[in-house]
Amino acid sequence: MIKVVAGSKSNKVSISLLYKFDGVDLDWEYPNFQGLGCNALIKDDSKIFLAF
Known part of the structure; x- marks a missing residue:
């Protein structure tokens, strides 16, 4: 799982x-x-992926 979503998006x-x-x-x-x-x-991976 990506720990820092903002950094991942900017990268x-x-x-x-x-x-x-x-x-x-x-x-x-x-x-x-x-x-x-x-x-x-x-357990929330699917939901998190769709929100990403």
Whole structure:
């Protein structure tokens, strides 16, 4: 999970402008599913992803 949403958004915008991308594609394979053992499982992941 992204701990600092504001910083994450500004980083995506900065990189997009620098490299002249026309968008950002977020590919979250399994929201609310742990996947790798080191990933945190947060019950609100799906809701947070949609709000992001």
